[in-house]
Amino acid sequence: MEKEQPVGLFDSGIGGFTVLKELQRGLPSENAVYLGDSKRMPYGERENAEIIAFANSGIRFLEGKGVKAILLACNTVSSLIDQLESRVPLFSIVEAGCEATLAARNRGAVGLIATTATVKNGAYERLLARRSDRVHYITQGTRTLAKIINNHPYERALLRKNIREAIDPILEKQDVDALLLGCTHFPIVRESIEQMYPELTIINPAERQIASLRAYLAERDLLNDAGGTTEIYTTRNVADEKIITQIIDHIGLKYDVLAQTELDVD
Numbered sequence: 001m002e003k004e005q006p007v008g009l010f011d012s013g014i015g016g017f018t019v020l021k022e023l024q025r026g027l028p029s030e031n032a033v034y035l036g037d038s039k040r041m042p043y044g045e046r047e048n049a050e051i052i053a054f055a056n057s058g059i060r061f062l063e064g065k066g067v068k069a070i071l072l073a074c075n076t077v078s079s080l081i082d083q084l085e086s087r088v089p090l091f092s093i094v095e096a097g098c099e100a101t102l103a104a105r106n107r108g109a110v111g112l113i114a115t116t117a118t119v120k121n122g123a124y125e126r127l128l129a130r131r132s133d134r135v136h137y138i139t140q141g142t143r144t145l146a147k148i149i150n151n152h153p154y155e156r157a158l159l160r161k162n163i164r165e166a167i168d169p170i171l172e173k174q175d176v177d178a179l180l181l182g183c184t185h186f187p188i189v190r191e192s193i194e195q196m197y198p199e200l201t202i203i204n205p206a207e208r209q210i211a212s213l214r215a216y217l218a219e220r221d222l223l224n225d226a227g228g229t230t231e232i233y234t235t236r237n238v239a240d241e242k243i244i245t246q247i248i249d250h251i252g253l254k255y256d257v258l259a260q261t262e263l264d265v266d
C-alpha cells in the first residue's frame with residue numbers, strides 16, 4: 001500500500017456523504033473515492049443475500065480504483081460485514097456507532113433508529129452487548145426515512161412526518177435522552193431532528209469511524225499529507241438529478257469528479 005492511494009467510501013446512496021464530510025474535515029489530505037448505489041437504494045428493504053451481492057460489487061469497484069481502505073458508510077451493509085469479500089480493510093460504521101454510544105453514555109438506554117435490515121440483523125445489539133452490560137438500545141426500524149432523505153429531502157411536511165414515525169415509538173417505550181443515528185442518511189436531516197426533539201442528544205457515528213481509519217493509517221505510516229482530491233460516483237444519472245448537487249452543497253462537500261457509473265451486478 002502507498003500513502004497516495006485513495007480511501008474508498010461505499011453507501012447505498014447519498015447517506016455516506018455525511019461520512020465523506022467527516023473524512024474531509026478530519027483527514028483533509030486524503031484522496032477519496034465515493035460510490036453511492038442510488039439506483040438500487042434503499043438497501044434497508046432488501047434481503048441479506050442481495051445486499052451482500054451489491055456491496056461486494058461496490059467493493060470490487062472501489063478496489064478497481066486502487067483504494068487502500070474502505071469506509072463502509074452504510075449501516076445496512078456494515079451489519080453484514082462478516083459476510084463481505086474484500087482485499088482491503090473494511091471499516092464498519094456500526095462498530096463506530098457502538099463506540100460512539102459508549103462514549104456518550106455509560107449506563108441506561110439509548111435510542112437507535114435504523115433501516116429495517118439493520119434492525120433485523122441485530123449487529124448493533126450484538127456488538128454493544130460484547131462491550132457493556134450497562135447500556136442497551138431501544139431500537140426502531142424505519143422503512144421510509146432513508147428513501148425520503150435520498151429522494152425528497154426538501155419536502156418538509158413529509159420529512160417531519162417520517163422523522164416522527166421513526167422516533168416517537170422509541171420515546172413511547174422509554175424516556176431516552178440520547179439517540180443514535182444508525183443510518184448514514186439521517187445526519188443529513190440532523191437539524192430537523194434537533195429542532196423537533198431538542199431534549200435528545202444526537203449521536204452520529206461518522207466521527208468515530210474516521211478516528212478508527214486515522215489510527216489504522218497512522219500505525220502503518222499510510223497517512224497522506226499531500227492529497228485531498230475527491231471523486232464521487234453514483235449509479236444513477238447525476239446530470240439529471242439536481243438533488244445530488246443540492247445535497248452536496250447543503251452538506252458543504254468539495255469534489256473534483258461527479259460521474260455516473262455501472263456496477264458489475266444487476
Ligand code: DGL
Pocket residue numbers: 011012013015016041042043044045073074075076077115118146147182183184185
Ligand atoms: N445509508 C444506509 C444506512 O446507513 C441505508 C439506506 C438504505 O436503506 O439504502 O443504513
